[in-house]
Amino acid sequence: MPKKLFIKTYGCQMNVYDSARMTDTLAPIGYEPTDSPDGADMVILNTCHIREKAAEKVYSDIGRLKPFKEKKTAEGEQMILAVAGCVAQAEGAEIMRRAPAVDMVFGPQTYHRLPELVAKATREKAIGKSAVLDTDFPLESKFDLLPEESRSQGPAAFLTIQEGCDKFCTFCVVPYTRGAEFSRSVEEIENEARRMVALGTKEITLLGQNVNAFHGEKSGREIGLGDLIRYLSEIDGLERIRFTTSHPSDMADDLYEAFANEPKLMPYFHLPVQAGSDKILAAMNRTHTADEYRRIVDRLRAACEDLAMSGDFIVGFPGETDQDFAETLRLVTDINYAAAYSFKYSPRPGTPAASSELQVDEAVKSERLAMLQTLLNEQQLAFNLSKVGTRMSVLLEREGKRPGQLVGRSPFMQSVHLEAPSRLVGSIAEVEVIDAKANSIEAKVITGEWETSVVDAA
Numbered sequence: 001m002p003k004k005l006f007i008k009t010y011g012c013q014m015n016v017y018d019s020a021r022m023t024d025t026l027a028p029i030g031y032e033p034t035d036s037p038d039g040a041d042m043v044i045l046n047t048c049h050i051r052e053k054a055a056e057k058v059y060s061d062i063g064r065l066k067p068f069k070e071k072k073t074a075e076g077e078q079m080i081l082a083v084a085g086c087v088a089q090a091e092g093a094e095i096m097r098r099a100p101a102v103d104m105v106f107g108p109q110t111y112h113r114l115p116e117l118v119a120k121a122t123r124e125k126a127i128g129k130s131a132v133l134d135t136d137f138p139l140e141s142k143f144d145l146l147p148e149e150s151r152s153q154g155p156a157a158f159l160t161i162q163e164g165c166d167k168f169c170t171f172c173v174v175p176y177t178r179g180a181e182f183s184r185s186v187e188e189i190e191n192e193a194r195r196m197v198a199l200g201t202k203e204i205t206l207l208g209q210n211v212n213a214f215h216g217e218k219s220g221r222e223i224g225l226g227d228l229i230r231y232l233s234e235i236d237g238l239e240r241i242r243f244t245t246s247h248p249s250d251m252a253d254d255l256y257e258a259f260a261n262e263p264k265l266m267p268y269f270h271l272p273v274q275a276g277s278d279k280i281l282a283a284m285n286r287t288h289t290a291d292e293y294r295r296i297v298d299r300l301r302a303a304c305e306d307l308a309m310s311g312d313f314i315v316g317f318p319g320e321t322d323q324d325f326a327e328t329l330r331l332v333t334d335i336n337y338a339a340a341y342s343f344k345y346s347p348r349p350g351t352p353a354a355s356s357e358l359q360v361d362e363a364v365k366s367e368r369l370a371m372l373q374t375l376l377n378e379q380q381l382a383f384n385l386s387k388v389g390t391r392m393s394v395l396l397e398r399e400g401k402r403p404g405q406l407v408g409r410s411p412f413m414q415s416v417h418l419e420a421p422s423r424l425v426g427s428i429a430e431v432e433v434i435d436a437k438a439n440s441i442e443a444k445v446i447t448g449e450w451e452t453s454v455v456d457a458a
């Protein structure tokens, strides 16, 4: 009987990738994924430490899991409860102290050691010892030691090509939890992409904390992210490529060229700016000004006319005045985003900005966030509405909530709802957009690889 593995993933896409790879690591020792913690032999919480709320959620989830663990023990079996990811890296010892139900704690760079950790935790538990902790930054790279993918991530998959960050933005925990910037080899990435496509994936999102810092070597030549995208485009069966997340200071010519010339690179760019005031950008150690960001976006749009821009914003960074915040609104108005993520500044322990004496009042942060989100939502709705009546290709990713409904992604990253038979999940459809809301668009199928099957189904 296979053992049941339940993984809950918090936070960013890199955690989604890591969770898939944890599943691969545990497959050879008999664990198969399940979709409920009830009855699971192992539960892994793959955590995020980027903002305070994310970490707090982990502790309440541990509390919620306790009854399942007790039930398992009462049945004479064992449920191994593990905390992984960035909270584990940042607060490993604290978790062990605060949550005795936890059996294993390991960080983002050591999950290739999972089989050993499981054996150790099982042994130590049997003799009543405390949890097993592994938050090293090992010399060996997990990527060299992970087994090949045991299952497909689905039509749209994530592939980590770069990890860690050397930018040290003063608000951010990533350089501490994920470690120094590191790029995987081009060969390794190409092989993994090929295997993903062989398993049925049509779209790959290349991941990295600062993915446009990616650098590698191919045919004796130094290459960057844009070149890598060009090489990956040569893989037959890989239809779409995306990447995230980028830093404006690492924009290179090859990436502009990829947007201009590479049809498989989707016209959507998530380029966080965080703030529109040069004073705040400097205090954040972002190493660029608001105007430099504007010029980058101008050049991108010159390369790819119909480019959907997305960004990240932080409001209420220490020292942010009304005037500074007005600069953020001005930048948003100038750029005109198709999507965006915005957050209240959350002081993270150990980061420089957390000890600033210029912390902004919570109520002011909330007020600014509401104003910013109103503007961003208006822009997102306007972008979605601008696509009504146009045609585009949609990768059908999964079944929707309503019977007969499928959900997919447009080239611009919009969530698309349409009616089509469920066997078409995994295909790319040509659609016409018929309606738009703030968070999704509705479309009807015109043609697809399966055109005849759609007719059959009707």
Ligand code: 5AD
Pocket: 050, 051, 171, 172, 173, 272, 274, 312, 313, 314, 343, 344, 345, 346, 347, 348
């Ligand atoms: N407080 C609020 N938002 C943060 N982010 C990162 N650190 C913090 C923090 N301390 C946001 C940034 C980043 C995104 C992933 O999370 O906008 O781009």
Ligand code: SF4
Pocket: 165, 166, 167, 168, 169, 172, 173, 174, 175, 209, 210, 247
């Ligand atoms: Fe964090 Fe991104 Fe800044 Fe790196 S570039 S420190 S990951 S916000």
